[in-house]
Amino acid sequence: MRNTLEDLNNHLFEAMERLNDEDLTEEQLDKELKRADGMTKIAGQIIQNAELSYKVMVHMAEYGYSDAVEAGAPAMLTTKGGE
Numbered sequence: 001m002r003n004t005l006e007d008l009n010n011h012l013f014e015a016m017e018r019l020n021d022e023d024l025t026e027e028q029l030d031k032e033l034k035r036a037d038g039m040t041k042i043a044g045q046i047i048q049n050a051e052l053s054y055k056v057m058v059h060m061a062e063y064g065y066s067d068a069v070e071a072g073a074p075a076m077l078t079t080k081g082g083e
Contacts, residue, residue: 003049008047011039011043012040012043015032015035015039016036018036019032
């Protein structure tokens with residue numbers, strides 16, 4: 001599967017590594033900073049979305065729903081193969 005939180009983590013570390021490149025010109029650094037700022041904003045939204053999904057799953061578990069699909073949860077809140 002692509003676009004997991006692990007992928008997000010890898011992308012953020014890659015961005016940090018690019019920013020840490022001491023061979024960047026001023027222009028390249030400015031470009032990377034703008035790119036990193038955009039990535040940070042998007043990453044924050046993805047993390048908030050994941051946190052909300054987790055809270056929904058915890059709530060469902062508290063009320064005895066063992067199957068998110070059966071409970072009518074959106075597909076993004078479900079797991080495949082018992083994962």
